[in-house]
Structures are given as structure tokens and as C-alpha cells.
Amino acid sequence: MLKSKRTPILPPPSPEKKYEILIDSEQCDGCELCLTFCPKDIIEISEDKFNSRMLHYAIVIKPEECAGCRQCERLCPTVSLYILETEIKEVINNE
Amino acid sequence: MLKSKRTPILPPPSPEKKYEILIDSEQCDGCELCLTFCPKDIIEISEDKFNSRMLHYAIVIKPEECAGCRQCERLCPTVSLYILETEIKEVINNE
Amino acid sequence: MNEKLKIRFSGRGGQGIKFLGSVLVRVAMAANYYVTLTVDYTPSVRGGPIFCDVILDSAPISYPFCDKDADIFIAIDQKGFERASECIYEKTVSFIDEHTIANAEEIIQKGKIHRVPITRRADENKMPKSANILCLGFLSQYLKENGKIDLKEKYYDQVLNSMPERFRAINIQSYQLGQVLYKEYVNKSQ
Amino acid sequence: MNEKLKIRFSGRGGQGIKFLGSVLVRVAMAANYYVTLTVDYTPSVRGGPIFCDVILDSAPISYPFCDKDADIFIAIDQKGFERASECIYEKTVSFIDEHTIANAEEIIQKGKIHRVPITRRADENKMPKSANILCLGFLSQYLKENGKIDLKEKYYDQVLNSMPERFRAINIQSYQLGQVLYKEYVNKSQ
Amino acid sequence: MSPSDQISIPPEALGHPLIDMLNLHRFIFCPGCLIGTVITSITSCLKERGLTSKDYAIVSGIGCTGRSSGCFKAPAFHTTHGRAIPFATGIKLANPKLKVIVLSGDGDLFAIGGNHFIHAARRNAEITVLCINNNIYGMTGGQVAPTSQIGDITSTTPYGNVEPPFNLVSLAAAAGATYVARWPGYDTLRLQKSIFKCIDNQGFSFIEVLAPCFVQYGSKNRLGDAVEMLEWLKKQVRIKVDWPPHQATFDFKKGIIICGEFVEEEQEGFSKKIEQLRIKAQNKKIDKLIKDSE
Amino acid sequence: MSPSDQISIPPEALGHPLIDMLNLHRFIFCPGCLIGTVITSITSCLKERGLTSKDYAIVSGIGCTGRSSGCFKAPAFHTTHGRAIPFATGIKLANPKLKVIVLSGDGDLFAIGGNHFIHAARRNAEITVLCINNNIYGMTGGQVAPTSQIGDITSTTPYGNVEPPFNLVSLAAAAGATYVARWPGYDTLRLQKSIFKCIDNQGFSFIEVLAPCFVQYGSKNRLGDAVEMLEWLKKQVRIKVDWPPHQATFDFKKGIIICGEFVEEEQEGFSKKIEQLRIKAQNKKIDKLIKDSE
Amino acid sequence: MSKARFQEKRILTTGNYACAEGAITAGCLYFAGYPITPSSEIAAYMSRRLPQVNGTFIQMEDELASITSCFGASYAGMKAMTATSGPGFSLMAESIGLGVMLEAPAVIVTIMRGGPSTGQPTNASQSDVYQTRYASHGDYEIIVLAPSTVQEMYDLTIRAFNLSEKYRIPVIVASDGILGQMMEVVNIHSNIELVERKKPQVPPEKYKPFEAFDDDLVPGMAIAGTNYSFYVTGLTHDIEGNPEMTPEAAEVLIKRLCEKIRKARPQINDWEEKHLDDANIVILAYGINARGVPEVVEQARQKGYKVGLVRLKSLWPFPDELMERIGQMGASKVIVCEMNNGMIIREVQRFRHLFMVSGITIPTTIPFSPKFIYEKLMKEV
Amino acid sequence: MSKARFQEKRILTTGNYACAEGAITAGCLYFAGYPITPSSEIAAYMSRRLPQVNGTFIQMEDELASITSCFGASYAGMKAMTATSGPGFSLMAESIGLGVMLEAPAVIVTIMRGGPSTGQPTNASQSDVYQTRYASHGDYEIIVLAPSTVQEMYDLTIRAFNLSEKYRIPVIVASDGILGQMMEVVNIHSNIELVERKKPQVPPEKYKPFEAFDDDLVPGMAIAGTNYSFYVTGLTHDIEGNPEMTPEAAEVLIKRLCEKIRKARPQINDWEEKHLDDANIVILAYGINARGVPEVVEQARQKGYKVGLVRLKSLWPFPDELMERIGQMGASKVIVCEMNNGMIIREVQRFRHLFMVSGITIPTTIPFSPKFIYEKLMKEV
Numbered sequence A, B: 001m002l003k004s005k006r007t008p009i010l011p012p013p014s015p016e017k018k019y020e021i022l023i024d025s026e027q028c029d030g031c032e033l034c035l036t037f038c039p040k041d042i043i044e045i046s047e048d049k050f051n052s053r054m055l056h057y058a059i060v061i062k063p064e065e066c067a068g069c070r071q072c073e074r075l076c077p078t079v080s081l082y083i084l085e086t087e088i089k090e091v092i093n094n095e
Numbered sequence C, D: 001m002n003e004k005l006k007i008r009f010s011g012r013g014g015q016g017i018k019f020l021g022s023v024l025v026r027v028a029m030a031a032n033y034y035v036t037l038t039v040d041y042t043p044s045v046r047g048g049p050i051f052c053d054v055i056l057d058s059a060p061i062s063y064p065f066c067d068k069d070a071d072i073f074i075a076i077d078q079k080g081f082e083r084a085s086e087c088i089y090e091k092t093v094s095f096i097d098e099h100t101i102a103n104a105e106e107i108i109q110k111g112k113i114h115r116v117p118i119t120r121r122a123d124e125n126k127m128p129k130s131a132n133i134l135c136l137g138f139l140s141q142y143l144k145e146n147g148k149i150d151l152k153e154k155y156y157d158q159v160l161n162s163m164p165e166r167f168r169a170i171n172i173q174s175y176q177l178g179q180v181l182y183k184e185y186v187n188k189s190q
Numbered sequence E, F: 001m002s003p004s005d006q007i008s009i010p011p012e013a014l015g016h017p018l019i020d021m022l023n024l025h026r027f028i029f030c031p032g033c034l035i036g037t038v039i040t041s042i043t044s045c046l047k048e049r050g051l052t053s054k055d056y057a058i059v060s061g062i063g064c065t066g067r068s069s070g071c072f073k074a075p076a077f078h079t080t081h082g083r084a085i086p087f088a089t090g091i092k093l094a095n096p097k098l099k100v101i102v103l104s105g106d107g108d109l110f111a112i113g114g115n116h117f118i119h120a121a122r123r124n125a126e127i128t129v130l131c132i133n134n135n136i137y138g139m140t141g142g143q144v145a146p147t148s149q150i151g152d153i154t155s156t157t158p159y160g161n162v163e164p165p166f167n168l169v170s171l172a173a174a175a176g177a178t179y180v181a182r183w184p185g186y187d188t189l190r191l192q193k194s195i196f197k198c199i200d201n202q203g204f205s206f207i208e209v210l211a212p213c214f215v216q217y218g219s220k221n222r223l224g225d226a227v228e229m230l231e232w233l234k235k236q237v238r239i240k241v242d243w244p245p246h247q248a249t250f251d252f253k254k255g256i257i258i259c260g261e262f263v264e265e266e267q268e269g270f271s272k273k274i275e276q277l278r279i280k281a282q283n284k285k286i287d288k289l290i291k292d293s294e
Numbered sequence G, H: 001m002s003k004a005r006f007q008e009k010r011i012l013t014t015g016n017y018a019c020a021e022g023a024i025t026a027g028c029l030y031f032a033g034y035p036i037t038p039s040s041e042i043a044a045y046m047s048r049r050l051p052q053v054n055g056t057f058i059q060m061e062d063e064l065a066s067i068t069s070c071f072g073a074s075y076a077g078m079k080a081m082t083a084t085s086g087p088g089f090s091l092m093a094e095s096i097g098l099g100v101m102l103e104a105p106a107v108i109v110t111i112m113r114g115g116p117s118t119g120q121p122t123n124a125s126q127s128d129v130y131q132t133r134y135a136s137h138g139d140y141e142i143i144v145l146a147p148s149t150v151q152e153m154y155d156l157t158i159r160a161f162n163l164s165e166k167y168r169i170p171v172i173v174a175s176d177g178i179l180g181q182m183m184e185v186v187n188i189h190s191n192i193e194l195v196e197r198k199k200p201q202v203p204p205e206k207y208k209p210f211e212a213f214d215d216d217l218v219p220g221m222a223i224a225g226t227n228y229s230f231y232v233t234g235l236t237h238d239i240e241g242n243p244e245m246t247p248e249a250a251e252v253l254i255k256r257l258c259e260k261i262r263k264a265r266p267q268i269n270d271w272e273e274k275h276l277d278d279a280n281i282v283i284l285a286y287g288i289n290a291r292g293v294p295e296v297v298e299q300a301r302q303k304g305y306k307v308g309l310v311r312l313k314s315l316w317p318f319p320d321e322l323m324e325r326i327g328q329m330g331a332s333k334v335i336v337c338e339m340n341n342g343m344i345i346r347e348v349q350r351f352r353h354l355f356m357v358s359g360i361t362i363p364t365t366i367p368f369s370p371k372f373i374y375e376k377l378m379k380e381v
């Protein structure tokens, strides 16, 4: 495992937004890029699960801490990962 | 004709040497390079003579003033011209 | 009559299928057979299908491919399987990975098909990259117990031991794992 | 019978031989003949040999070269002459430059050979580069006086006058010089 | 969202915002290879600029990166090895309205294709060239590239490479490119900023993207797996502003790679100039010209 | 010696000191073309260094300058258009004792042959490349070259050239040449000094010799005859010392051409490095290697 | 097919200029080339003419770039052309294969000069005839036309564009140094048929770049800058353009690519014939070297010899059917005249079961004169 | 001719390695190449081996450079080789002509893969057979060998060097992706005949680089770094190397260059034959695709069919004499089997006056299996 996981890009704090990290595990290669560059250690590679190509894929371990910086999304080389952003206020209004 | 004929390369003064300018007029193209860059105006293109290719060739008009800088020799693109250098002293000695 | 054996291994790029074949032909050569190894592969990015045919013969070999006449077919990847399975005929014994290959039975419908957890076993043993040599051990055990030709353990040993030091231990381990898997498998299925 | 005339011009690169040919075919086209012009040349550095064949015919032309059947051969350079002279046969009338070509008589030995001071005359008149159009004038005069076909002065005029302005005067002058040369030459040699 | 939920999300359902602009089945790169990252970076820039597939064309040569063009849902061209740039030039000149992007490998663009690169840069042809510099020939099995460093072990330098690499940034600048940048492939934010500039630049633009191939380059030179190599790369990267291109050091041995934007110049592009020629030409009389050239 | 005497001196009798090293009948250049001058300059340097034809080889590509190799009495090679440098590289590597000189045109070396140039420079292959830059394709009838200047009229730019030229000096430097100079062709003294340095340099050396073609370039751009053009050239030349290569302006329109020596570096040459590889290789065991690669 | 109207006229011009003007007539708007004797005048002419008609001329850094950029331009919707001669054609070898695979229309003019290698740059030859057919690696069919007159330099260049658009394939006009440089009168017709490439036959969502719906096996061609997205590749591919690495995929694709040309042979093959009905001996020639033959045939006929003439105006695909017809019509011998060491004669020899084949095949640079051919003929009658 | 001694041994290796080791055996000291699947292992092997034997390996910037630098090395006295596959060979087209003109010995290995264009890089094919013969412009003859086994990859590479040195011409070894990658046992013989190029036969003052004194029409070759001065050019030249632009010069030179190979056909042509004496049908194949044929022939013979076999080991110059012999011996049909759309079959068709010709010519990437050939054969008997 890596010693330094942080990238210099700091996520902007944003209390009004909620982020969902969506991962397509069939598409995911388990390459670890997303988690390596995530400033918040939110993603992990599953130790036991694997997809049909026998690849252990990425899973989200603490979605609530996501800062929405989208570094993972931009990096994912297989287009498997996507940050779904919802305005918390709006959500409340709608309910 | 050219306005400036001088090149920046000055011939070294050399009283003990004599220079003969040998030109192969069959080989000469009459291109004027030698005379253009000669600092002493020693060569000219013949106005009336021409060689078998109908080219008016270079002739020497005042050989005695040649400074032996060999600029003409180095420039001649047809290897038609050659400066024969003789040490005047030696010549005297030999005589 | 000639002693002759035709084997096809298939997988995907990066699984070391060609290496597996080359180890086997080396063993066979040590055991004094004529051998050929041919490879069918795709560019080395992200695991395209690959298969290789190994032929052992007591006489010189002319045509070096399986042509719907493989004695043994081993497949450890879906795409490789799909591309390679046309080698099978009524007498082929196929060992098909249990996890990585779907609907093998539908596609093949010929010969004898065994499902074996090859890649899973390698993965479980933390050496997913050694599934190829695991296959070798598996095959050697099969040949010993059922094959037309048994290449003799000592030749396997000889070749495995001549490998560069840094790979030797893991290869021998995978090889043995393969032998164990076969025995387990046989126990389970028979 | 067809009216047909085959002419070859030869010289060296830079003498404008191809241009000469192209002017002549233009004249002939104006005079309503079928024409072809073919060129044989070498790279444009320092005057390699060049020749061009002009064919005028009252009927369509198939083979566009002189093939030991030139009616007229004009040569103004040694190398060009050497390369081109095989067009000559018993009936060819050759006009060979007096100064630039040696031993033409030895090489040709066929047809009628005239020696003409073409390049010298151009040089003397300070237009060494116009020897080609001088040839045209010379030829036109010859055709007028002796040729199988006379292309008529008006067509020459028409083509010469349609040239770009900056060349027109000198070309017309050279053309006339050529005509004069022919007349002088004829007076001298007959 | 719990891990187990994820297994069933198919790509379409995932709703990735770029999915409509990409052909996922043509992502054939090794797990962790940044080629995929660069593809999505370009795609998001195109999307953000509001460009659709009728506005651009993607051209690549041959190699791992060469396979990238097929990943774009667009007019996408997989040409011959080294010839992406002239192909792209043809497209651009025939339809100057298109944004033409060349995405190819270091070997493709700078070994066999080097001449086209310098000439397109010289001409200031309005194309954007992104080079994925993985320091090796990935596709063909890890042979030395003109970007491999001295001492590198590759399939064809078993005793260590003795040829100094090109500095792509200096070369591009010397050849005349009007936009030149270099970024590590993981630095997607800066990379995307740069891609925007390329798209907007009215001349030849070049970005060198660092993405050393862990499969062919890393393994032979014992630099670890995909992630370890990026970490190793990261330590060497120095981002500079206004740095002169001929001093844009790229040296794995010294551990220094200067990144940044090195050239940013406004120069009228080639197709614009051709447009002007047409106007010039049309002011002359046709018939006269035909005669002239006869 | 009176003019009339000269007519009868045949080349042999003239006793020109270089006559034995040259093939006069292969001087086929236009009267006043400096290609001949450069040939004799090289020859006198070789002679002065005491080198004979077994010590060197001359290679050229195709073009007017391409015809120059035949002028040398030496192993002399007239190759294919653009390929003089790889041919020369082969000679050098096969026999590193030879001085290998490439003498070719700007189109040959930098249009079609540009890639070989930058790669040989990068490798620091020990060859000397002299480019006669006449700003045009001479041999084929005056088409635009990558050295023609903006606005130039040529056979293929009847409305004026719109492509900026390469700066050969900057390009050579950026590609990695270890000796780079530029001289006007008439400045034979400085040129010869430079040629000596090339011969002595243990790496890739490059001299750009300015010799605008009056036949194809001069005439179309109304710059006068051979002599007038040189005069025109002379006015623009500025000789500089220690000038950085990326600022070596060459601009006929501004009338400034910076000449001088721009790079002079000691770097071990390519064939020397290959020699070292051999030693390395021979310390490993052959049989083991064969097995490795199986 | 569209009719275009031009101003009828007669111009005296060279083969190279006629070729270039033919391209303009055909609608060529893009020329990328690299100068080479004896083709350079085509580039020079295009550099003047194209900007006048809103076209684009570019002199590339070499021939590799020239041909490739033509395919790029073609895929951006322009009719594109390049011109070269043997050495440059050699450099185009690789990308010609790309053109075949991408099914990109483009015209390549090659003005044959003396070879091999640099050879005789200013001289003519017919020694690149096999090169035009087989220079590129892999199995492919290609179309090669062979003009004999300056008029045909014009006409066949137009035809080359038409065939290229129709069959989506690079078409080669193989001329030579003499024809390129020589001057003759060209009649510019007022009514010229121009062919435009087939457009996509389905909307963008359904479009597959290599799906051929019609009998001609030619898929509709989308171009960049429209609403169509497509991926085209030099790799063996399926109808969607996906790289496919199976033997079956290779067979399917290559067979279609070859078959679309093979089956169109009746439309493509073109020749002039004379006196074939009763000919006992047929002289077969093409290009500039055919110029001496008509005279010979007339002369021989006058002497009572039953001699016929075939002048090929298209060289490839080779007109097998014509050979068979010559056999059926009863000729007992075909004499092939070519300015090379024997190329087309090898194709004709494939029909030695139908007639004897002899050749006047000389690697020279001047077309055979009527006298020379007649002499040789007399030895064969 | 010299005998070289090597350590006798048997090694299990791939075709590409065997080829490379064959080159080393033959005395190759220079390799310049550019990687391309499926030939790259040759370069990789050479990069290891050459420095061990004091040779030089260089990976060039492209194939244009690779082949040209081989000719340079050759003229500096080294035996030189390059290896590539179709796309790279296409790029070598121009300079192959240079090699022919300079009469520079060198060996070019082409490992055929699926084409055209990028095609199927990892698959085998035989579709570059015509390219090996005709890629370059101009009239020339060339030698092409076609190995069928890994052993022949070794043997024929050595032979390629020998022929190349003997006739001073680039010699091509045309193999394919399967053979290059496959493993078999190679016997390394202890006694191998090696040929070295003819040296200048006169002292430096009298030396003319293209003057051939002997019947074989091969001039002695001077190299750089000796006392010989010489000028060699790709332009048409006289015996001194002076560029000569006359038709006569072209004819003289080209005829000699072609003739030196044509007249050596009996020495160059090489094939394996079986059962020709009484064969009614002959199966002709070559390269990897010949591997299935022996089984078929034996099987057919067992069934009583008079089937014979010819396996070409050299493709070019094409063995016309062999065809004539097949005709004389009474075969009524020749079936050509090749993994392409029909190439060598066109050559064989030139002998249709002697026998019928049919073909199994498929642009596939897998060699024909015995079963498949047998089936087809049964339709022909």
C-alpha cells in the first residue's frame, strides 16, 4: 500500500450537497486509482467479492464523508464511477 | 555590378611571398564568385573570350597585387582556380 | 502406432497461457517426444483471448494444430474459451474453469466436460497469476492417471527446477496445487 | 496525302528548348494543324541535354516522336546534340550550331547539314538566353523559303504577341534576328 | 449505498454523464492504465464546451493509445502507425469548422511519426495533439521508445538503453507549436484546463500526458504496479509557471519532471491562411493562370 | 600570367591541391552555386586533417546537394530522398573508425528526412551533417521547402508561402545535437573552422550552410543572380558568439540571420555506447540468455 | 450520378496539366502532394487552381503524409487527390492499404519514370505496373487506369474520381514521364458525368460504417462534421468497425472488399480494340507505349496480315474476360508490348491455354517506335 | 565459400528466435529494426545476442530508417539484417529498390500477418507474397525464401545471407505469424557453409564499382574504410557509377541486375517434392500452409489417388522450370493452396497450357487443416 494517498487537490467544503458514489462493478477493473487519489479514503477494493472477470472491484466504505471533489470520477479509466450530486435543500423542499 | 565588393576577411600582408593565380578556363563557369569576394580586384570575367560551353570565363588582371588570402580559391565552386604560392627568398636563393 | 497427444490451452492475455505451453513442450522434449507449440493470441492489452496447441508425438509432426481433434482442452477464460473451443470433438476431454466461463456445456456439447475451479483456487491461494502452472500440475496428474501418454514426474521436475530462481518456488507450489486440485476434483466427481 | 512535319530541337537545360517547342506547337495549332510536343530532358541542374520533338500533321497524330525520320533537326549544344541526333535520316535537314558543337559532320553523315552561328549570334546581341527564339525565327524563315509546310507569319505574330509583356519585346527581337540569320546564312551558303 | 448493491448496476443505468459520448466496449486497456482517464478528460471538456459529435473528430495512430479513438462516439479514425497527424490535417483542412483531436502514443507520434509532428507544428495546423507518454511501446510488448530514459531496461534494450530521450516539450516548441503543456495523467484538473485551451487555440496545440506504462515499462524496470508507479511519478513532478520550454527537464534518474504550460502564443492557424490564399487567388483571372502554367 | 595563357591549362595540369580528392566531372551545379564551394571546403578540411579516402565516407540524399557525394573521391553514397542519415548511421555503427559526413539539401534533410535528423541528433550518432539550405527544392524545379520563408513565391506557392519555416538551428539543438552552427556559404574560413570541429566532435554535429538557390529561389522572388543574391544575403548576416540556439533568428523579411556556433557540448557518442554494451553483454553468459529469451 | 456543365473548349496543354484540370473538373477540392519529377507540374498546377475554386492545396512533408491526409480530407467530405511517381508511390504503399480498409475514395496519380530506386527521374517507363497493383501488404483489389494521350490524362482522371467515389476505393492513374510532359490538344466537353459517393442509407442511430446493403457491396459513407458518429480502422473489423481478430472476420471483410471490385469488372475494365474479329495476331499495349501500335497494325493489314490491336485503358483489375474473348475469337497469338522487363505479359500468359503469348518487353525509357514494333511483328507472323 | 564450425546441438525454440540465431550463425553483425508484431521477438533476440558477438543492434525510428541503415552497414562490410511484417515492409518498399541498385547484400525478414493495413497483427497470413516481389517501383528481380518449419527459419535465414552475399541483392525471408511464434526443435549443425561477398577483383585505381567480370554478372564489392574509393547511386548508372540518363544505360543496367538473378534460378530455386513421378494431381503449397499437405497426400495415396506434392521453399524468382517439369511429367492438374486471395496461383496459371490449375486460396489466418484440404481434393479427383 502507498505511503501518501493525498493529492494536492483539496475538495471544497459544501454542507448543502450530498454525494452518492455510484460504481459499476462489472465495468470496474479494481485498479485502485479512485481510492488512491481520493482525499477522504472513501473507496476500497473488495477483498472477497469479484466480478465475472475475476477482478476484485471497488466498493464505497464511507459514502457520507465524500467531499464531492470528483477526483475519483475524473480518474476512473473505465468510466465505472460517477458522483451523483444532490442539493440537500432541494431534496428537503421536494419532500 | 555590386556596390560593395569587399569581404570582411583581410589578407595578411606578406612581402616575402609571390602568388600566381591559376585558372582553368575550360572548367571555369564565369560565375564571378572569385572576383566578387576578392579584396583586391584582381580577377575579372573576360568580356570577349569564352570557353567551349560558351561561358565567358575569369581572367586575372593584376596578378602582382594578389594578397594570397585564397578567398577566391576557397570559394570557387568548380575547383577551377588555385593560388600558387612561392617564397620569394627561396626563389632568389635557387637562382 | 504413433504415440500422439494433442492439447489445447486457452485463456486470456496476461494469464501466461503461452508460457504454460512452452513449459509443457519442454517437459515433452525432455521425455524425448517430437513436439510443436503454436499460439493464437491478440495484442497484449487488457487480456484478449489466447490459446495454444501443444502436440507431442513419437514421430515427426507435420500439421501443428488441433483440428477438431484435441485430446485435451483446458480453458480458464470466457473469451479464450469461445475462440478456442472449436478444437473439440467426441473424444476430447475438456477441463473448463468453473467460475470464469459461462455456458460451456451449451457451446461444446461434445466429448467429456469437467468443470474445475482453477482460477478460483489460484486466487484463494493468493497467486492468481499462477493459474497457468496450476493447470500444468492438474494436467500432469490427469495424464498420470488417465492419459494416453504419461510424461513422467521427473521431467516435470527437471523443467520446473531449471526455471530462474525468483520464479521457481512459486511455480513448483502452483504445480503441486494443480496436482492436488486434480485429485480433489477426481474424488469429488467420481 | 497528309501534310506532316517532324522537327527536333536540341540543346541543354536552361536554353529554353522546351519553351521553343511549345511556342512552335502553339503557332501550328493556330494554323489548324494537329500537334504533339514531346520532351526528353534531364534534371534542371547545370545544363543536362534536352531535346524536344514537335510534330505537325493535318491528321491526328499517333506516334509523337521522331524516329529516324525528322524533317528538321536543330541543335545548339554539344551534349544535347549527341543525345538527340539519332533522329536523323537521309532526308533530314540539320541546322547545327557552329561554335558549341564539334564533329557533327562525323557523327551524323546523313541528310543535309548546315552549320549556323546561332548561339554566337545571340551572344553578340547580348541576349544569350534567347537563342531558342532565335531558332524559331530561323526556322520560320526556312519553312517559308523551303519547307514542306509554311505556318504563315501571322500565326507566329499571334503567338509571339500573346506572350507576357515583360518577355514580348525581346522575343520578337530574337525571332527577327533568327529570320535575318537565316537569310544571311542562305546568302552565304548558296 | 452499500457495496453489495453495486454489483447489479449496468453501465446504462449507472447514468455516468459521459456514457453517451463513449463506446465502453472499446476500452481495452490494462486495469489502471491512464489512457482511459485521458479519454474521459477529453470527453468531459468537449461536453462542457457544448460540442457534439458533429463538431469534432478524433484521430489516433497505432498502439495502446492508438486504440483510444474507438472509445469516442464521434467520427473516430484509427489510422496507420505514425500517420495520425497528416490524417487529422486532411480532415481539418477539408472542414476547418471541426475541432480535430489527435490522441496517440509517444512511439506513434515521436518515433515513426516524428516528422509529421514537427511539420504540423511548424505549419501551425489547427489540431490538438495529446500524446500519452508511457515511455515505451506498450502495444508491441515493451520495446524502447524515443521517450525511454537512459539505462531503462526494455525488450530491446536488455543491457539498458543508451539513447537519450527526446524532450517532447522542447521539441514541440522548437518546431513551432503555439500551445505546449505537460501534465501527469493523474492531474486531471490541470489536464482538463489545458485541453480547454487546446480546443480554443487557433493553432497547433500539444499536451504531453505522463502515464508510464506499468505493464511494459514498470515491470521491466521494477517500478511497481499501476498505483505504485503513479506514486513514484508524483514525487518527481514539479509544476512550474512560465518556464522556458527548452528547460523543461524530464529525467527519471534525477527524479525531476517539470510540468506546466510552456508555450501559449497567438498565431493565425494554417487553415485560416489557406482561406486567405483563396481570396487572393480569386482576384486573379483564371484563364491567364492556366496559360501561365502551360 | 596573362589571360590568354589560361585557356590551355587542363585540370590535371592546373595542379589544384584538391584535384586528387575530387571527381570534377560530377560537379554538375549551376554556375555560381555554392554547393561546389562547400564540397571543396569539406575536402580541404579532410586533407588538412591528413585523412584519406579510407578514413571517411560521404553520404547524400537526393536533390542538387544530393548530387554532391559523387564529387568526392571516397566511398560515396547517393541514397534515397531523405534517407542519407540512416544510411550514414549504418556505416558509422558498422565501422566506427570512419568519419561519416552527410551532405544534403534542406528539403532532403528536413522535409522528407526530418525524422531521421531529429532521431540521429537525439542518439548523438557520431556523424556530421551539413545542410545546404538554399531555401527551396532546387532539383525538382523550385517548390516550397520547409525553409522557405513566409510570403515566398515558389512553384507550389504561387500566391506566396503561408507556412512558417523551421529554424534548423533551434530544431537541431532541441533534438539533441552536440554541435550546431550556421554559416553563410561564402564565409569559407569560418565554415572550414566549423567543419574541423565537426570532424573532431564525438557526437552528432550539424552545420547549416546558407546558399539560397538563385536559379529557383532567387529568380522567383526577384533577388537577382548568384552574386547579387549573395550580396543580399551578406547584408542580413549577423555573426554572434554564445548565442542561444532558440534565438537564432533566420528571417529574410526582417533581414536578420544570426550566424555562429550555437551548441558545442561534449557527450559520449552513440557508437561508443554500443561498444560499452558489448562489454556488458559479454560478461553475461550466452547460454543463459538464449534460455531467457525462449 | 450527376451531370456537370462546363465550358466547352480546346486547350493545348501538357499531360500533367490536363490531369490536374481533369481533377478540378471531377470536383476535386483537396490536393496534398510532395514534389517529384516528372509529376511535379500536377502539384504546381493544383497550387494555383485549387484556391481559385475554394479548394485546398497543401504540400506535405513527404508522400507518407500526402496520401494519408487525402484520406482524412476524403472522410471530411472532399474529393481528394495526390500525385507522385515511383519513389513516392513506394512510400505510399502502407497507407494505400489503409485507404482500402477505410474504403476512402481518393485518386493517386503516378507518373512513372525510370526505376528502380532514383533511376531516371526525367524519363518515362512502365515499370511500376505491378507496384500499382501489389505495393501494399495484404489481400486487396485496386483500380488502375492507364491513359495514352493528353486527352485521356484529362478523361481518365475524371473517370478515376468517379470510380473512386462509386466503389469507395483509392483509384490510381498510372501515366508516365513522357505523357506527363508532352503537349497535345484537349477537348473539354460541356457535359460530364460526375459520380458522388453513396451516402449513409440509414439514420445516425442505425448507421454501421461497414454495412453494405446493396448488391454492389459498397456501404454508404458517413463523413465527419455531420450527425453521424462512426469508427473506422485499419484493423480487421466487423460492420460496426469493431476490431475483430478472428480468421472468420478476416475472411468476411477481405472477401467483401475484394469482391466489390471483382464483381464490378465489367463496369471498370476499359480498353480500345481494333480488328479483333478476324485477327490472328493481337498486339496488346497500353499507355504511352501504345502510341506506336496503330500505325503498325495498319501497315501490317495493308500487307495482308491479320493483325489486331488491344489497348488497355484500365490495367487492374486485369480484364480476364477480354483475354477469354480474344481466345474465343480465334487469335492464335498475343504480342504484349511494354516498356518494362515483362509485367502485363505475365498476366496475359495466364491465358496460354487459349493463345500463344510473346512479348516485346524492354526496360527502356522511350516508347517503341512503329518501325521497331513492325520489325518484331514480322518475326512473329 | 567458407565452412564455419558451430557447436552441434538441439534447441527448442520459436521460429523468430531460430531465425535470429540463424542470422548470427550466418555471420550477421548488424541488425536495425523497428518493432512490429509478430516479428518483434527477432529484434528482441538480436538486441541480446549481437552485443555478445561484437555486433551492433539498433532500434531505428521507423522501417524507412531500418532498411536504409542496413545498406549503410553492408557497405561498411557487415552482414546486415532487418525484420518486420507487412506494414513495415510497405515502408521499406522504396529503399529495397535502392538495395537492388546499389547491389547491397542484406536480409529482410518479413513475418506475414493479416492484412491489408493494420489488419490482424497477431495472426498469420500469406498475403504479402506479391508485395515481397513487387513492392518497390521499377524493374527488378529479388529473392524470396519461404520457410515451413522452425528448423527452416534457421536454415533458410542462413541461406538468405548466403544468397544475398553471393548475388549482392537484398534477400527476403517470408515467414508468418504462426511460424514466428511457434516452438519446435532446431538442430544446429556443426558444419555450415557460409558465403562471403565477392571482393574487388582489381586494385583501387582500376576499380569500377559496377563492372562485372564474371559470368555471374556480379561485380566485386568494395567497402568503405578500405583503400577503395567508389561512388554508388540509386540513379541509373554506368559501370563506374556515373549517373547516366539515356535509355540505353537503363536497359544495360536493368538487364544486368535482373539477369544476374534470372540466370541463377537453378541455384536459387528450392523446393521439396514428393511422388511427382506418377502424380496426376499435384498439390502445391508453401510456408506454414504446407504443413497440412503431407498428411493429405499420404491419405490420398492410400486411397489409390495419384497425388503429388510440391512445397516451394523459394517463391521468387518463380520456378518456371519446375512448372514445366510438372507439365512434362504428365500431371494434369495442380492445386495451389495458399492463405490468401490467390497469389502464387496466378504464377502457376501461366502454365495452364501444360496442366489445369485450381486453387484453395482463402484470405484466412489459419493454415488449412489436412481434413479441409482432403475434402477439397476429393472434389477435384
Ligand SMILES: Cc1ncc(C[n+]2csc(CCOP(=O)(O)OP(=O)(O)O)c2C)c(N)n1
Pocket: E062, E063, E064, E065, E066, E081, E104, E105, E106, E107, E108, E109, E132, E134, E136, E137, E138, E139, E140, E145, G094, H034, H035, H036, H037, H063, H087, H088, H091, H118
Ligand atoms: C509501420 C508499422 N510499424 C510498426 C508497427 C507496430 N507497432 C504498433 S504500435 C507500435 C508502438 C506503440 O508505441 P506507442 O505509440 O508509444 O503506443 P503505446 O502502445 O505505448 O500507447 C508499434 C511499433 C505498426 N503497426 N506499423
Ligand SMILES: Cc1ncc(C[n+]2csc(CCOP(=O)(O)OP(=O)(O)O)c2C)c(N)n1
Pocket: F062, F063, F064, F065, F066, F081, F104, F105, F106, F107, F108, F109, F132, F134, F136, F137, F138, F139, F140, F145, G034, G035, G036, G037, G063, G087, G088, G091, G118, H094
Ligand atoms: C520519395 C521521393 N520523393 C520525392 C523525390 C523528388 N525530389 C528529389 S530531390 C527533392 C527535393 C530537393 O530539395 P533539397 O533537398 O532542398 O535539395 P536541393 O535540390 O535544393 O539541393 C525532391 C522532392 C524523390 N526523389 N523521392
Ligand code: SF4
Pocket: A023, A027, A028, A029, A030, A031, A032, A033, A034, A035, A057, A058, A075, A076, A077, A078, A079, A080, A081, E032
Ligand atoms: S478507478 Fe474505476 S476501475 Fe479503478 S477501481 Fe476505481 S472504480 Fe474501479
Ligand code: SF4
Pocket: A011, A019, A021, A034, A037, A038, A039, A040, A041, A042, A043, A065, A066, A067, A068, A069, A070, A071, A072, A073, A083
Ligand atoms: S468525490 Fe471521489 S475522490 Fe472526491 S472525496 Fe468523494 S469519493 Fe473521494
Ligand code: SF4
Pocket: B011, B019, B021, B034, B037, B038, B039, B040, B041, B042, B043, B065, B066, B067, B068, B069, B070, B071, B072, B073, B083
Ligand atoms: S588570393 Fe584570390 S581573393 Fe585573395 S587577393 Fe589574391 S586573387 Fe584576390
Ligand code: SF4
Pocket: B023, B027, B028, B029, B030, B031, B032, B033, B034, B035, B057, B058, B075, B076, B077, B078, B079, B080, B081, F032
Ligand atoms: S569562382 Fe571559379 S568558376 Fe567562378 S568565375 Fe571564378 S574561377 Fe570561374
Ligand code: SF4
Pocket: C044, C045, C046, E028, E029, E030, E032, E033, E034, E035, E064, E065, E134, E138, E139, E213, E214, E215, E216
Ligand atoms: S500495456 Fe501499458 S500502455 Fe498499454 S494498456 Fe496496458 S498499461 Fe496501458
Ligand code: SF4
Pocket: D044, D045, D046, F028, F029, F030, F033, F034, F035, F064, F065, F134, F138, F139, F213, F214, F215, F216
Ligand atoms: S538549381 Fe539552385 S541549388 Fe541546384 S545547382 Fe542550381 S543554383 Fe544550385
Ligand SMILES: [Mg+2]
Pocket: E063, E105, E106, E107, E132, E133, E134, E135, E136, E137, E138, E145
Ligand atoms: Mg508508448
Ligand SMILES: [Mg+2]
Pocket: F063, F105, F106, F107, F132, F133, F134, F135, F136, F137, F138, F145
Ligand atoms: Mg534545397
